[in-house]
Amino acid sequence: MPSPFPGMDPYLEDPYFWQGFHTSLMTAMRATLTPQLPSGFYAELEQHIWFREEDSPDPAKRARPDLFIKEGPPDPARTTRRVVGSVATAEPTARLVFPNLVREVAHHAIRIRDARSRRVVTAIELLSPSNKEFGDEWDRYQLKRSELVANDTSLVEIDLLRSGHRLPLGTLPDGDYYVYVTDASWYSEVAVWSFTVRDPIPRVPVPLPHPHRPLTLDIRPCLERVYEEANYGPQIDYTVPPVPQLRRVDAEWAAELLKKSAKKKRR
Numbered sequence: 001m002p003s004p005f006p007g008m009d010p011y012l013e014d015p016y017f018w019q020g021f022h023t024s025l026m027t028a029m030r031a032t033l034t035p036q037l038p039s040g041f042y043a044e045l046e047q048h049i050w051f052r053e054e055d056s057p058d059p060a061k062r063a064r065p066d067l068f069i070k071e072g073p074p075d076p077a078r079t080t081r082r083v084v085g086s087v088a089t090a091e092p093t094a095r096l097v098f099p100n101l102v103r104e105v106a107h108h109a110i111r112i113r114d115a116r117s118r119r120v121v122t123a124i125e126l127l128s129p130s131n132k133e134f135g136d137e138w139d140r141y142q143l144k145r146s147e148l149v150a151n152d153t154s155l156v157e158i159d160l161l162r163s164g165h166r167l168p169l170g171t172l173p174d175g176d177y178y179v180y181v182t183d184a185s186w187y188s189e190v191a192v193w194s195f196t197v198r199d200p201i202p203r204v205p206v207p208l209p210h211p212h213r214p215l216t217l218d219i220r221p222c223l224e225r226v227y228e229e230a231n232y233g234p235q236i237d238y239t240v241p242p243v244p245q246l247r248r249v250d251a252e253w254a255a256e257l258l259k260k261s262a263k264k265k266r267r
Contacts, residue, residue: 004261028222
């Protein structure tokens, strides 16, 4: 069964599903674009990996060496044995905590390249939560997108997340989701498609260098393919609100939509 929503399924924004959905959707979009590419171009799925230190709730603990003493040596008078099961164990000399953990962060993107020069002519990005939160990763992404545009690379940015900060492009039309397209020949102009959780996802152009015609990116069939292949339907509990929650008016609309969908399934 396809997703019950007509466009973006807001339940897929849940962090529990997002990372796997992100990777699978990028793979599906590359598959739909490749047959459209003219001779001399190819699309590849790039993986960017970096390491991020987990934030500590205490700012004073963010720049420290290997291990940290949380509690000093116990009072000698308290150096007694404790019983664990049937084995007596001594009190520890100290209690320590791990330093800020470092975790691997991966992000997939589509790059369309000129087969002869290997130059990236068009980049396609599906924004992740880290791209929309102020901090190091926000700064890293803003620098990357500026470098792409400065190097005459067309850019397609897809924002299927309601949470976080929008790209700094001035006043945007109302919407829950956005697609931004910058053709290298437009200099600094950005075309914006906005849509809500109630709307179909619009088909958008993917620019190629002149004189080639743009490709057509139809995201919804890609989403449906991923939804069915990953078997999201049984995994998602549509009886509870999505994360993040919808606005009340949209939540009421979604509740009616899901009731109708549930009735169809029972037939």
